[in-house]
Amino acid sequence: MQRVPMTPAGKVRMQRELDRLKTVERPAIVAAIEEARAHGDLKENAEYHYAKDKQGMIEGKIREYETKLALADVIDPLRLSGKRVSFGATLRVMDLDQDEESVYRIVGEDEADFKNGLLNYLSPLARGFLGKEEGDEIEIETAGGTRAFEILEVRYVEIVLPELGTSR
Numbered sequence: 001m002q003r004v005p006m007t008p009a010g011k012v013r014m015q016r017e018l019d020r021l022k023t024v025e026r027p028a029i030v031a032a033i034e035e036a037r038a039h040g041d042l043k044e045n046a047e048y049h050y051a052k053d054k055q056g057m058i059e060g061k062i063r064e065y066e067t068k069l070a071l072a073d074v075i076d077p078l079r080l081s082g083k084r085v086s087f088g089a090t091l092r093v094m095d096l097d098q099d100e101e102s103v104y105r106i107v108g109e110d111e112a113d114f115k116n117g118l119l120n121y122l123s124p125l126a127r128g129f130l131g132k133e134e135g136d137e138i139e140i141e142t143a144g145g146t147r148a149f150e151i152l153e154v155r156y157v158e159i160v161l162p163e164l165g166t167s168r
Contacts, residue, residue: 003073005087005121006108011074014110018065021058029055068110077156083134087121090155091129096137096148106130 006014029051036048077088085091090105104117106129112120119126128140129151137150 001067001071004068004071004108005073005075006068006111007088008074008076010108010111011069011072014065014069018062018069021062021065025058026055026062029058078158080156082156083154085129085132085151085154087130088156089129090157091151092153092155093129094150094152096150101152104129 032051033048033055036045036051039045039047042048075088077090080086080088085106087106087108090103092101092103094101102117104119104125106121106126107118109120109122112118112123114123119129121127121130124142125140128138129149132138132151134151134154137148139146139148
C-alpha cells in the first residue's frame with residue numbers, strides 16, 4: 001500500500017470525521033434500520049432499503065478513513081524550510097496573465113479546497129509549482145489553458161483551520 005501524505009491539520013480533520021461517523025452517523029443509521037424494519041415487509045420498504053444503502057456508504061467511508069490514517073505520512077510544514085516549493089509549502093504567486101496575486105498551500109488529496117487556496121499535491125497547478133523556487137516564472141497547463149505565474153514567496157508555516165483551531 002502507498003503512503004498517504006497529509007498535513008497535521010489534515011490528519012486531525014480526518015480523525016474527527018472518522019470519530020463522528022463512528023459515534024454519530026453509525027448509531028443513527030442502525031436506529032433508522034431498526035425503525036424501518038418495524039414497518040413490516042422489507043421487500044417493498046423504501047425506508048429500509050435507503051437506510052441499508054446509507055449504512056453501506058457510511059461503513060465504506062469509515063474503512064476508507066481508517067486505511068488512510070493507517071497509511072498516513074504526516075508532513076509537518078513547521079519542520080521544513082527553504083525557498084523551494086514542496087508538500088506543505090504556502091506560496092504567494094502572481095498570475096502574470098491576470099495580474100492577480102494569490103496564496104496557495106500544497107496539501108494532501110483529502111485536504112484540498114481550491115476555493116480556499118488548498119491545492120491537492122496531485123493537481124496540475126500544484127504539480128507545476130512543486131520543485132520551483134521564489135522568483136521562478138513558470139507556465140502551467142490547466143484545464144482552462146496555459147497560465148503563467150511568478151512565485152513571489154515560499155513559506156512553511158503552521159496550518160490553522162477555523163473549525164479545528166490550530167493543527168496541534
